[in-house]
Amino acid sequence: MPSTAPTPRRVGRPRSAEADVAIMDATRAALVEVGWSKLTMGYVAARAGVAKTTLYRRWANKGELVVHAVAALFDELELPDRGSLRADIEGVVLSFATMLQRPETNASLMAVVAESTHDPVLREHVREAIVDRQKHLVFQGRERAQARGELPPDMGDSAEARRLVDLIFDVIAGAVVHRTLVSAEPVDTEWAQQFTTLLIHGLAAASSPGGPPGSPASPGGSTD
Amino acid sequence: MPSTAPTPRRVGRPRSAEADVAIMDATRAALVEVGWSKLTMGYVAARAGVAKTTLYRRWANKGELVVHAVAALFDELELPDRGSLRADIEGVVLSFATMLQRPETNASLMAVVAESTHDPVLREHVREAIVDRQKHLVFQGRERAQARGELPPDMGDSAEARRLVDLIFDVIAGAVVHRTLVSAEPVDTEWAQQFTTLLIHGLAAASSPGGPPGSPASPGGSTD
DNA sequence: CCCTTCCGATACGGCTCGTATCGTATAAGG
DNA sequence: CCTTATACGATACGAGCCGTATCGGAAGGG
Numbered sequence: 001m002p003s004t005a006p007t008p009r010r011v012g013r014p015r016s017a018e019a020d021v022a023i024m025d026a027t028r029a030a031l032v033e034v035g036w037s038k039l040t041m042g043y044v045a046a047r048a049g050v051a052k053t054t055l056y057r058r059w060a061n062k063g064e065l066v067v068h069a070v071a072a073l074f075d076e077l078e079l080p081d082r083g084s085l086r087a088d089i090e091g092v093v094l095s096f097a098t099m100l101q102r103p104e105t106n107a108s109l110m111a112v113v114a115e116s117t118h119d120p121v122l123r124e125h126v127r128e129a130i131v132d133r134q135k136h137l138v139f140q141g142r143e144r145a146q147a148r149g150e151l152p153p154d155m156g157d158s159a160e161a162r163r164l165v166d167l168i169f170d171v172i173a174g175a176v177v178h179r180t181l182v183s184a185e186p187v188d189t190e191w192a193q194q195f196t197t198l199l200i201h202g203l204a205a206a207s208s209p210g211g212p213p214g215s216p217a218s219p220g221g222s223t224d
Numbered sequence: 225m226p227s228t229a230p231t232p233r234r235v236g237r238p239r240s241a242e243a244d245v246a247i248m249d250a251t252r253a254a255l256v257e258v259g260w261s262k263l264t265m266g267y268v269a270a271r272a273g274v275a276k277t278t279l280y281r282r283w284a285n286k287g288e289l290v291v292h293a294v295a296a297l298f299d300e301l302e303l304p305d306r307g308s309l310r311a312d313i314e315g316v317v318l319s320f321a322t323m324l325q326r327p328e329t330n331a332s333l334m335a336v337v338a339e340s341t342h343d344p345v346l347r348e349h350v351r352e353a354i355v356d357r358q359k360h361l362v363f364q365g366r367e368r369a370q371a372r373g374e375l376p377p378d379m380g381d382s383a384e385a386r387r388l389v390d391l392i393f394d395v396i397a398g399a400v401v402h403r404t405l406v407s408a409e410p411v412d413t414e415w416a417q418q419f420t421t422l423l424i425h426g427l428a429a430a431s432s433p434g435g436p437p438g439s440p441a442s443p444g445g446s447t448d
Numbered sequence: 449c450c451c452t453t454c455c456g457a458t459a460c461g462g463c464t465c466g467t468a469t470c471g472t473a474t475a476a477g478g
Numbered sequence: 479c480c481t482t483a484t485a486c487g488a489t490a491c492g493a494g495c496c497g498t499a500t501c502g503g504a505a506g507g508g
Contacts, residue, residue, distance in 0.1 A: 012453025013505045019455085035342035040495060051456040056497065107341035113406055114334035118259035123408060131407060166407065167418055171395060174402030179394040182337055182401075183355060184347065194391055194430060202426030206418060236484025237474040243486085264464060275487040280466065 015058075022048040023055060027069035031104040036066065036111035063115040063122050070108045071129030073099060079137045085145040085203075089196045092137060093176055097187030100180045110181055138169045151207050164206065171199065239282075246272040247279060251293040255328040260290065260335035287339045287346050294332045295353030297323060303361045309369040313420045316361060317400055321411030324404045334405055362393045375431050388431065395423065 026048035030039050041062060045052040059065040077096065082088050099105055109130075116123040142165060145151040154161045175195060179187055250272035254263050265286060269276040283289040301320065306312050323329055333354075340347040366389060369375040378385045399419060403411055 011451075011507055013455080013507090015454065037339060037342065041497085042495070051458095052497090053457085053499095054455065057454075061497085107338055110334050110338035110341070114331055114338055115261060117331035117334070117405070118261065126406075127408075163415075163418070166403075166409070167399075167415065167422065170403040170407055171399045171419070171422065173406070174398030174400070175395045176398070177406075178398030178401060179390075181341070182350075182397070183390065183394055184351075185390070190387075191391065194387070195395070198391065198395065198423075198426035198430040200426075201429035202422035202424075205425035206422040235476055235482075237476095237486075239485065265466085266464070275489095276466090277468095277488085278486065281485075285466085 019048070019050050019054055020058070023050060023058070023065075024069050024072065026050075027065055028073075028104045031066070031069070031108050036107045039066070041065070063112065063119060064125065066108050067112045067116075067122060067125050067129065070105060070112060071125070073102075073105055074130050074133055077134065077137060079140050081144060085141070085148070085150040086196055086200055088141045088144065089172070089199060090192050092141065093172065093187065093192045093195060094189070096134075096173070097176050097180055097192070100177065101186070106181065109177070134173055135165065135169045138172065139165050142168070151203065167206070168199075168203070243272070243274050243278055244282070247274060247282070247289075248293050248296065250274075251289055252297075252328045255290070255293070255332050260331045263290070265289070287336065287343060288349065290332055291336045291340075291346060291349050291353065294329060294336060295349070297326075297329055298354050298357055301358065301361060303364050305368060309365070309372070309374040310420055310424055312365045312368065313396070313423060314416050316365070317396065317411065317416045317419060318413070320358075320397070321400050321404055321416070324401065325410070330405065333401070358397055359389065359393045362396065363389050366392070375427065391430070392423075392427070 023044065026044050027039075030044050030047060034043070039062065041055055042052055044065070045055050055065065059068065077092075077099065079088060079092055082091050100109065112122070112126060116126050142151060146153050176187060179185060179191065247268065250268050251263075254268050254271055258267070263286065265279055266276055268289070269279050279289065283292065301316075301323065303312060303316055306315050324333065336346070336350060340350050366375060370377050400411060403409060403415065
């Protein structure tokens with residue numbers, strides 16, 4: 001039976017693609033206007049010129065609706081080759097921060113993450129639409145830097161390489177998100193440069209598989 | 225007039241301190257049970273054995289109630305002198321992560337931050353109760369490392385020192401928060417060690433006031 | 449042309465919010 | 479002791495939103 005997945009719906013009236021984009025646009029616009037907490041399904045429906053029923057036919061609740069609307073914004077994240085590791089990092093930091101400072105992303109990203117804490121389905125959507133997509137950029141930038149000779153190549157142990165990519169991802173995305181949304185201070189060129197300096201020199205050390213120069217902590221066995 | 229602030233209320237029945245702690249405990253317990261989004265004022269009141277009126281007499285809404293309940297958890301964050309910069313960082317990363325992984329902090333921190341995006345009053349409370357408190361730890365750890373000779377001393381420019389402390393704060397807190405709440409992966413000893421290695425070597429470079437070794441990005445003026 | 453599915457409109461129960469009210473309880477001051 | 483001022487518990491209330499159900503009609507596929 002080769003035709004199970006490729007035909008989810010094959011008969012009947014198809015869903016309106018116009019309604020889809022109208023809903024997405026209305027959701028993002030509503031996020032800008034009233035923010036996450038005051039956003040209601042009824043308001044989005046009215047703004048999109050759609051019945052509330054149509055919303056619930058596509059998304060189970062507010063969380064899923066918003067995560068889809070927001071995830072699309074992450075599509076614009078790219079990593080053009082800027083010629084050096086430093087320029088690549090600085091560029092992605094600035095473009096990521098620019099996206100985060102847009103009002104429709106600002107509140108909703110945190111809200112979606114918070115919501116996903118108690119909702120495994122939502123968490124998976126966040127992972128696919130946001131986390132994995134960003135992580136791929138890190139992987140890509142690292143490969144480029146290795147090709148340029150700016151970072152040491154992988155030493156066979158792919159698990160360790162993955163751990164390092166995960167670490168870099170959390171450091172970059174975490175710092176930018178935290179600066180923007182928690183500290184609530186702007187990511188300007190100066191901050192991006194200082195951060196990039198820190199990261200590049202840290203990377204050089206963390207990437208060397210022969211063990212870092214500094215000895216590990218608690219050498220005396222004081223397992224506090 | 226020396227007696228303006230010290231006498232906020234001087235006549236009438238004082239507020240019940242027992243009710244205060246009962247409400248805080250009930251709020252944290254409710255956060256564990258049902259999470260932020262499903263937490264209701266009525267439920268907290270019933271759980272605390274208090275009338276709903278009493279809640280609204282102390283906090284204007286759910287956001288303020290929760291931010292006070294959560295902020296108290298940050299009081300336990302300390303920075304004992306572990307003897308070296310590396311041990312200090314690793315220790316604070318692990319203790320911060322441990323706190324974040326507790327269920328009552330997990331969802332609520334993000335939710336409060338998201339809520340504060342559209343609520344300046346709440347934002348100020350978050351800043352006082354959480355951000356500034358953590359930032360002080362960074363300042364403290366940096367001073368110790370300077371006293372030990374592990375980091376170069378301040379070079380007069382206190383503004384630059386403040387910028388650096390802000391950067392370190394966002395990098396540490398951001399990475400731990402992002403790893404825990406967005407990537408949803410545990411902060412174990414191995415991760416903490418790898419992160420600390422990265423940060424220490426990055427710090428050595430970013431702290432040198434004579435300008436970082438690497439030249440700033442986009443020297444050709446390609447302001448993309 | 450028929451069948452299936454989607455659409456808009458409307459109504460509904462249930463829940464939560466935040467406020468108001470009222471009688472009672474608990475302090476300080478006279 | 480008695481007055482005054484505030485906090486408390488209980489209850490009720492309007493308003494808003496959620497998510498579902500129902501309905502007649504519309505729009506494609508076979």
